[in-house]
Structures are given as structure tokens and as C-alpha cells.
Amino acid sequence: MVRFQFLRRRAAAGLAVVPLLLAGCGLLGGQEGKMAIDPPPDFLAEEETWTGSGSGSQAGAGSPDSQTPDGTESAVTPVTVYVKDRGGYLVPLTVNAAAASAEEAGIRALERMIEGSESWALPEGFRGVLPAGTRIEGLAIDRERRVAVVDFGGTFTDYNPQDERRIVEAVTWTLTGIADVDGVELRHAGEPLREMPVDGFPLDAPLTRAVGINLELAPGASYGNSMPVTVYFSALSDEGAPYFVPVTRLVERQEDQAVAALRELIAGPARGAELAAVMTEDVEAEAVTVDGDTAFVDLKDETYAEGQPLPSEMLQAVVLSVSENTGAEKVQIRVNGSTNVIDTDNRSYAEPVSRPEHVNALKT
Structure with a gap:
């Protein structure tokens, strides 16, 4: 372990x-x-x-120490991922990942959020929020709009309705922790999502941290x-x-x-x-x-x-x-x-x- x-x-x-x-x-x-x-x-x-x-971790910069599969030089950079603790709260955890670009850092971060991910074991008491079997098909950053566009595949749509908001929050807060990213757009199998696939969370505009995290209503x-x-x-x-x-x-x-x-x-x-x-x-x-x-x-x-x-x-x-x-x-x-x-x-x-x-x- x-x-x-x-x-x-x-x-x-x-x-x-x-x-x-x-x-x-x-x-x-x-x-x-x-x-x-x-x-x-x-x-x-x-x-x-x-x-x-101003907005969390600045992934995408680090000191070179490894190479990507195609032989390009990679860098070890801190990435902050949002996962679930034993109380059900989304928690930021920061680890080092080998990434040659901000886009690759975002992919590495999302991969670590997949339940049962083989690429990275979570500490005891923490679990991924993306369904087991989810694939990250691609991620692009539109720097003019400051929006990250992520394409999910595999079993991304195989989750319980009560987990939908948690998935939205975790993906949004993780990717907006990357330099030059203020908003997030989601795709599935290459097609833009206008709402989340299970419970219909609206996605008609880029997601930002205004969506909140671990949302609760104060007394009164x-x-x-x-x-x-x-x-x-x-x-x-x-x-x-x-x-x-x-x-x-x-x-x-x-x-x-x-x-x-x-x-x-x-x-x-x-x-x-x-x-x-x-x-x-x-x-x-x-x-x-x-x-x-x-x-x-x-x-x-x-x-x-x-x-x-x-x-x-x-x-x-x-x-x-x-x-x-x-x-x-x-x-x-x-x-x-x-x-x-x-x-x-x-x-x-x-x-x-x-x-x-x-x-x-x-x-x-």
C-alpha cells in the first residue's frame, strides 16, 4: 500500500x-x-x-526530470485535485505530477480523480469522484477565453444522481486551479454537454468557482x-x-x-x-x-x-x-x-x- x-x-x-x-x-x-x-x-x-x-494551484510549471512517452521533456509540477473524504466532503490534495504543459497537468489531475485509478493511489480515507472506468479523452485550454474544455469518455455517465453536483464541483475547482483557467466546459465522446447526463445539472455557460463547493444552507x-x-x-x-x-x-x-x-x-x-x-x-x-x-x-x-x-x-x-x-x-x-x-x-x-x-x- x-x-x-x-x-x-x-x-x-x-x-x-x-x-x-x-x-x-x-x-x-x-x-x-x-x-x-x-x-x-x-x-x-x-x-x-x-x-x-488568486485562484489556487498554478499547474503547468516545474523543473524537468522526466520524459513523456513520445520523448518530449516533461516537468514535475504540483497539481491540486479535489477528491472525497470519509465525511463526503470534497477536499483539495496537492501532489507532484509529470506534465509537459498546463493541458497535460489538467489531464494528470483528472486521472487522479477517477475512482480506483491505477495511476495514483489515494491516501486512506479519500476516494475519487469520477466513476471507475472514466477516460479523459482530451483537454484543451482556450487562453483567450480562459476556459478549459475537457472531453470525457468511458463510463463517465455511470454515476448516481446524488453524486452529480459533487462531480461538477470537483472538476470545476480542479481545472480552475490551473494557470490561465477561470472556466470549464464539459464534453462527452466529443460532443458538448448542455447539461449533465444523469440529473440534468445545467451546463449552458462555462462552469466557474461560483458554482461553490460542499454547498450548504446557513440556519435562517x-x-x-x-x-x-x-x-x-x-x-x-x-x-x-x-x-x-x-x-x-x-x-x-x-x-x-x-x-x-x-x-x-x-x-x-x-x-x-x-x-x-x-x-x-x-x-x-x-x-x-x-x-x-x-x-x-x-x-x-x-x-x-x-x-x-x-x-x-x-x-x-x-x-x-x-x-x-x-x-x-x-x-x-x-x-x-x-x-x-x-x-x-x-x-x-x-x-x-x-x-x-x-x-x-x-x-x-
């Missing part, structure tokens, strides 16, 4: 994916019944750089009068390593989408979800302003003392959530008006930090 390990990740300003360290109250507070999570012994401490990226909200916000909660792998899970929550319409997202991040996962909160309800989201490529986040917590280390995972979740909802490449976090913010790895957030290109990196 292939053994996978989650990599620790460090930002340009010093971020690392570490377990939740929530104890006490406020920004450092935990939830009743929750204990600090220690990483398993094989949890790696290798470093990776978090750099600016209605489908007819809501807006989406995407936030990042935490979950644990079968081996006890933490990973981020994006959730698009439909909330009551309001003026400031980024502040609304932070409030949902503070509210935590839905009741009964197999997800962990990264903040407590003692924290207040006061404001989010965007200036150029940077979003400025103002949090308030009366129990917080300046200079107290804050959980690394909490700060990373704020960066991911705010950048996802604003499109900002960098995020500056202020607590009680101060930028003197450090995390539990003693790394400073005094300057804006960049959104990571790759989330939940794995190493075989």
Missing part, C-alpha cells in the same frame, strides 16, 4: 499547517470536549512556500434570498493529520461578503459535520477592506493580549477564506487594531501574507 504524508507548509511570512491549538477562550479558545491535536510521528516538517495566487437563510461565502474549516485524516476543507455556505444577503465569510468561519462548521472549527465565537469580524491586491482584516477579541501567539491553522484559514471571497492575493491581519500578530510557530504576520498556491500538500 502506498503511504502518504501531509507536508507542513510555510508561508512567505512564515505560515505552517499545524494541528489546532485551541485552549482557553477567545482567539485562543477551544470548544468544550475538544482537545489539542498532536501530529502523528510521521508528520513531516518540510517547508513549502506560500506565494501569491433561504435559497431565494441568499448569497454564497466560501470558508475553510479543518478535518483530520485517518492518520491524524489536519487538512483544510472548503465549504460554500449560503447566507442571508448582506453588504460585505468578506465580513460575512469571516462571521461564518467564526460560527464554525454545521452541526453534525465531521469538521473542526478553527476559531471561537468570542471573536468579532469588524471589517475587511481591499486596497489593490491586499485585503486588510480587522478582528476584535477582548480576551486577546497583544503578542500572544495565535493558532497557525486559524490564521491560515483566515487567509484562505478572505482571499477566496475577495480575490485578493495577499491578506493583512489585525487583531484589536494591532498588526503585531504571531502564530504558534513564532512566525510573524506583521506584513501581508500571500494566499497559498497549493493546499493540503502530500508526499508519498
Whole structure:
């Protein structure tokens, strides 16, 4: 069996994916019944750089180290794929793949999303979302329109109706993580799809991340009068390593989408979800302003003392959530008006930090 390990990740300003360290109250507070999570012994401490990226992984560039079957030089490049965890959530996993182009990187990513794929074994607790036997017949990127066109074959249409939206979300978020891709068009056996083949999900326009991911309705909200916000909660792998899970929550319409997202991040996962909160309800989201490529986040917590280390995972979740909802490449976090913010790895957030290109990196 292939053994996978989650990599620790460090930002340009010093971020690392570490377990939740929530104890006490406020920004450092935990939830009743929750204990600090220690990483398993094989949890790696290798470093990776978090750099600016408005929409996720930038596949298609890397260092040459292999050749394709036709003898052309290939490159190892990180690709982020969206697969299903044991709780049924779509989760981004980032691995290295040999690809000579962005198109080939997209094909390699989709191949890894096929259930039972022989080209790549998933970690324990994760499953592919494309039906077993699916073939990726081709993928082209229209760079003028910034749209990836993917042609599926084989048993692509052999899935349960309840899995249709999950397939749409996973393919869309995977391919829009590639450089120069904002939208996705689907084909089957060479023919454009105007709707999904089983349950009729409409495909009359290119799919974008506006479709959401792991969609849920907030308490008190209605489908007819809501807006989406995407936030990042935490979950644990079968081996006890933490990973981020994006959730698009439909909330009551309001003026400031980024502040609304932070409030949902503070509210935590839905009741009964197999997800962990990264903040407590003692924290207040006061404001989010965007200036150029940077979003400025103002949090308030009366129990917080300046200079107290804050959980690394909490700060990373704020960066991911705010950048996802604003499109900002960098995020500056202020607590009680101060930028003197450090995390539990003693790394400073005094300057804006960049959104990571790759989330939940794995190493075989």
C-alpha cells in the first residue's frame, strides 16, 4: 500500500499547517470536549512556500526530470485535485505530477480523480469522484477565453444522481486551479454537454468557482434570498493529520461578503459535520477592506493580549477564506487594531501574507 504524508507548509511570512491549538477562550479558545491535536510521528516538517495566487494551484510549471512517452521533456509540477473524504466532503490534495504543459497537468489531475485509478493511489480515507472506468479523452485550454474544455469518455455517465453536483464541483475547482483557467466546459465522446447526463445539472455557460463547493444552507437563510461565502474549516485524516476543507455556505444577503465569510468561519462548521472549527465565537469580524491586491482584516477579541501567539491553522484559514471571497492575493491581519500578530510557530504576520498556491500538500 502506498503511504502518504501531509507536508507542513510555510508561508512567505512564515505560515505552517499545524494541528489546532485551541485552549482557553477567545482567539485562543477551544470548544468544550475538544482537545489539542498532536501530529502523528510521521508528520513531516518540510517547508513549502506560500506565494501569491488568486485562484489556487498554478499547474503547468516545474523543473524537468522526466520524459513523456513520445520523448518530449516533461516537468514535475504540483497539481491540486479535489477528491472525497470519509465525511463526503470534497477536499483539495496537492501532489507532484509529470506534465509537459498546463493541458497535460489538467489531464494528470483528472486521472487522479477517477475512482480506483491505477495511476495514483489515494491516501486512506479519500476516494475519487469520477466513476471507475472514466477516460479523459482530451483537454484543451482556450487562453483567450480562459476556459478549459475537457472531453470525457468511458463510463463517465455511470454515476448516481446524488453524486452529480459533487462531480461538477470537483472538476470545476480542479481545472480552475490551473494557470490561465477561470472556466470549464464539459464534453462527452466529443460532443458538448448542455447539461449533465444523469440529473440534468445545467451546463449552458462555462462552469466557474461560483458554482461553490460542499454547498450548504446557513440556519435562517433561504435559497431565494441568499448569497454564497466560501470558508475553510479543518478535518483530520485517518492518520491524524489536519487538512483544510472548503465549504460554500449560503447566507442571508448582506453588504460585505468578506465580513460575512469571516462571521461564518467564526460560527464554525454545521452541526453534525465531521469538521473542526478553527476559531471561537468570542471573536468579532469588524471589517475587511481591499486596497489593490491586499485585503486588510480587522478582528476584535477582548480576551486577546497583544503578542500572544495565535493558532497557525486559524490564521491560515483566515487567509484562505478572505482571499477566496475577495480575490485578493495577499491578506493583512489585525487583531484589536494591532498588526503585531504571531502564530504558534513564532512566525510573524506583521506584513501581508500571500494566499497559498497549493493546499493540503502530500508526499508519498
